[in-house]
Amino acid sequence: MRLRASGPSLFAQFGGYVDVLQHVASHLRALANPQPRIMLLRQINSQGVEALPLLTPLAVLGGASVMIGLASLLGVDNDTAIHAGLLFLWLEFAPLLSALVLIARGSGGMAADLALMRLHDELAALEWLHISHRDFLLLPRVLGSAVAAMAAVAWVQLLSVVGGMALAAMVMGFKFTDQLDRTVDLAQASLVYAGIAKAACFGLLLAAIACHQGINAQRASTEISRAGMSAVNQGMIYVFLLDSIFGALTFFALQSPT
Numbered sequence: 001m002r003l004r005a006s007g008p009s010l011f012a013q014f015g016g017y018v019d020v021l022q023h024v025a026s027h028l029r030a031l032a033n034p035q036p037r038i039m040l041l042r043q044i045n046s047q048g049v050e051a052l053p054l055l056t057p058l059a060v061l062g063g064a065s066v067m068i069g070l071a072s073l074l075g076v077d078n079d080t081a082i083h084a085g086l087l088f089l090w091l092e093f094a095p096l097l098s099a100l101v102l103i104a105r106g107s108g109g110m111a112a113d114l115a116l117m118r119l120h121d122e123l124a125a126l127e128w129l130h131i132s133h134r135d136f137l138l139l140p141r142v143l144g145s146a147v148a149a150m151a152a153v154a155w156v157q158l159l160s161v162v163g164g165m166a167l168a169a170m171v172m173g174f175k176f177t178d179q180l181d182r183t184v185d186l187a188q189a190s191l192v193y194a195g196i197a198k199a200a201c202f203g204l205l206l207a208a209i210a211c212h213q214g215i216n217a218q219r220a221s222t223e224i225s226r227a228g229m230s231a232v233n234q235g236m237i238y239v240f241l242l243d244s245i246f247g248a249l250t251f252f253a254l255q256s257p258t
Contacts (some may be wrong), residue, residue: 013212013234014161020153020208021187023100023134026140030135031143039085039136043144048151059156062093063164076174086161091198091250094156095242098149099202103235107210107226110141114214115227123215126160138215142199142207150196150205159197198246205242206235 030036066085074081114137117123126133162181169176208233217227 007206014214016058016212016216017205017208017238020134020138020142020211020252021204024139024204024208027132027135027139028052029206030132030139033135036136036140039140040144040147043141044148044151046101046148047145048148051101051105051152053149054105055098055152056159058097058101059159060167062097063089063134063160064148064171065164067161067164067168071168073251076172076179077182079182079186082183086183086187086191089160089164090157090195092243092247094153094160094195095149095202096153096239097156099206099239099243100236102145102149102203102206102233103239105244106145107206107235108232109218110145110207110210112228113216114211115217115224118215118217119219119221119224120165122236124144131214134220138211141211142204145207146200146203149199149206153196153199154192157192172234201246204240205238209234209238210214 031040066089070081070085071078074084114123117137123133123137126136162180165179165183166176169172169179213227213231213234217223
């Protein structure tokens with residue numbers, strides 16, 4: 001029996017999100033067509049590159065806040081404080097901040113655009129031309145969102161540590177270069193890779209939610225804004241749910257013997 005999203009149910013459309021992701025995974029060959037590739041590049045630019053000016057000050061301020069707090073609590077030269085700061089900034093702060101910016105900048109607009117196309121029969125027109133609207137519209141949006149999230153989180157990881165440390169050094173008066181050298185010595189590449197992988201999962205899920213909400217919107221002008229709001233609301237819920245799952249996995253991974 002097919003589930004229908006109505007009322008307060010938050011997860012009734014989960015199967016639809018999985019269906020979008022399955023289609024993307026099984027139709028990557030559609031990128032051989034130049035038009036989806038162009039759409040993919042546009043999506044990366046709008047979701048990732050254009051978000052960097054907003055992410056930059058947030059990354060620096062967030063990184064500085066974490067470092068100042070840990071230094072005040074445990075001391076500037078405490079290795080545990082440095083480890084904790086890198087773990088939080090690279091594996092939690094950077095992916096979550098990037099996901100929230102993606103939601104704010106892209107989820108609602110992506111769903112509304114697709115709902116508008118459905119209202120104007122553009123999806124049906126593509127199918128009439130024997131062009132899969134999922135390959136032409138959904139595939140580049142989902143993949144572009146994932147790549148944009150990965151690029152955004154790498155940027156935030158860099159700035160939250162380097163920029164945040166520079167700002168913290170000015171506030172607390174310690175020597176920036178010495179502290180940066182200690183941080184580089186204690187840094188683990190696995191934290192960087194794990195944070196980027198986590199961001200990719202966020203990007204894929206957020207785009208799948210927005211696409212599903214858009215292409216399944218009712219054909220009415222009032223449904224355009226509803227699809228956008230649903231994409232934002234559902235995106236927020238699933239991001240924090242997925243973040244909790246990743247947090248639990250990280251906890252058990254750190255508890256396991258090495």
